[in-house]
Amino acid sequence: MKPIETSLLKIKESLHDAGYKLTSQREATMKVLLEKESEHMSAEEIYLLVKKVNPDIGLATVYRTLEMLTELEIVNKVSFDDGLARYDLKKDGAKHFHHHLLCTQCGDIEEVHEDLLEEIEAIVESRFQFLVKDHRLTFHGICKKCQDQEKKGIQ
Amino acid sequence: MKPIETSLLKIKESLHDAGYKLTSQREATMKVLLEKESEHMSAEEIYLLVKKVNPDIGLATVYRTLEMLTELEIVNKVSFDDGLARYDLKKDGAKHFHHHLLCTQCGDIEEVHEDLLEEIEAIVESRFQFLVKDHRLTFHGICKKCQDQEKKGIQ
DNA sequence: TTTTCTGCAAATTTTTTGCACTGAG
DNA sequence: CTCAGTGCAAAAAATTTGCAGAAAA
Numbered sequence: 432m433k434p435i436e437t438s439l440l441k442i443k444e445s446l447h448d449a450g451y452k453l454t455s456q457r458e459a460t461m462k463v464l465l466e467k468e469s470e471h472m473s474a475e476e477i478y479l480l481v482k483k484v485n486p487d488i489g490l491a492t493v494y495r496t497l498e499m500l501t502e503l504e505i506v507n508k509v510s511f512d513d514g515l516a517r518y519d520l521k522k523d524g525a526k527h528f529h530h531h532l533l534c535t536q537c538g539d540i541e542e543v544h545e546d547l548l549e550e551i552e553a554i555v556e557s558r559f560q561f562l563v564k565d566h567r568l569t570f571h572g573i574c575k576k577c578q579d580q581e582k583k584g585i586q
Numbered sequence: 587m588k589p590i591e592t593s594l595l596k597i598k599e600s601l602h603d604a605g606y607k608l609t610s611q612r613e614a615t616m617k618v619l620l621e622k623e624s625e626h627m628s629a630e631e632i633y634l635l636v637k638k639v640n641p642d643i644g645l646a647t648v649y650r651t652l653e654m655l656t657e658l659e660i661v662n663k664v665s666f667d668d669g670l671a672r673y674d675l676k677k678d679g680a681k682h683f684h685h686h687l688l689c690t691q692c693g694d695i696e697e698v699h700e701d702l703l704e705e706i707e708a709i710v711e712s713r714f715q716f717l718v719k720d721h722r723l724t725f726h727g728i729c730k731k732c733q734d735q736e737k738k739g740i741q
Numbered sequence: 742t743t744t745t746c747t748g749c750a751a752a753t754t755t756t757t758t759g760c761a762c763t764g765a766g
Numbered sequence: 767c768t769c770a771g772t773g774c775a776a777a778a779a780a781t782t783t784g785c786a787g788a789a790a791a
Contacts, residue, residue, distance in 0.1 A: 489773040510665035560730040569722045575715040644748045
């Protein structure tokens with residue numbers, strides 16, 4: 432079975448376990464999220480893609496589906512300080528949310544799947560008595576591509 | 587001289603150096619930000635506080651001032667995924683932005699001023715060829731106070 | 742005196758909500 | 767059948783913009 436199919440089945444099971452009904456709109460939205468993993472789409476962008484498969488879906492339904500998936504911790508809601516929410520699928524089996532590299536020049540976002548924060552979490556837990564459940568880490572900077580282009584420009 | 591006064595003078599100097607005019611509205615906004623350091627206020631909240639001192643100020647001016655201060659890297663715009671921007675003063679002399687502990691139970695936000703990320707930044711720079719300029723790190727979890735309250739509830 | 746800045750109101754953008762109808766279980 | 771879920775349009779919330787007048791430099 433294709434990996435997307437497997438993930439979709441798991442997600443459907445979570446919906447069912449939580450007492451949610453499986454509608455065609457929800458299934459179409461989940462498929463789009465699985466197919467466009469790592470795209471950091473806004474609700475509007477997701478809506479436009481789902482509309483191609485299911486033209487009658489309303490934007491409000493997409494918002495409601497994303498809210499539900501966030502509650503079930505299947506997706507993570509993130510904001511890169513540009514004034515709108517983006518939705519990012521939690522990778523299968525990942526204990527925590529992954530990190531992001533945001534290029535402040537071209538706007539591109541790369542993902543970092545190594546955890547890397549375990550040591551820091553331990554420090555925070557002991558020093559602040561704060562029980563860590565998840566994290567959001569984004570580095571702002573210049574990506575490889577933009578660095579190379581800058582070099583070209585100088586020469 | 588009081589530390590706030592010193593910081594205010596430095597900020598005024600930055601404005602001047604960047605060619606911005608010093609208006610009473612901007613000064614009042616900067617003072618509020620300095621007095622309520624560590625409050626993670628939204629534009630609306632800042633506006634209401636500035637209004638107490640300068641009742642004629644408009645919300646748009648506060649937005650414009652915050653945008654300017656963000657551009658000058660005097661404040662950092664952050665979002666805690668609750669759908670509105672918050673503004674956080676960059677601490678004097680801090681090389682990078684500080685971190686946050688967001689309690690998902692009571693909504694309280696604590697600040698962490700240790701950098702802690704230098705090692706991880708080095709990894710990211712070498713492994714992804716990404717030139718790190720700044721970062722945003724927020725831990726989601728349960729604060730000390732809420733943990734204690736839960737314990738009480740169980741007993 | 743020259744520009745930038747401001748307040749106000751209107752416009753935009755993003756997200757949420759009410760409600761009658763539909764469809765999954 | 768029954769109640770959760772949906773589409774639509776309207777409302778709400780957050781932010782931006784246009785413009786004429788005000789005030790720094």
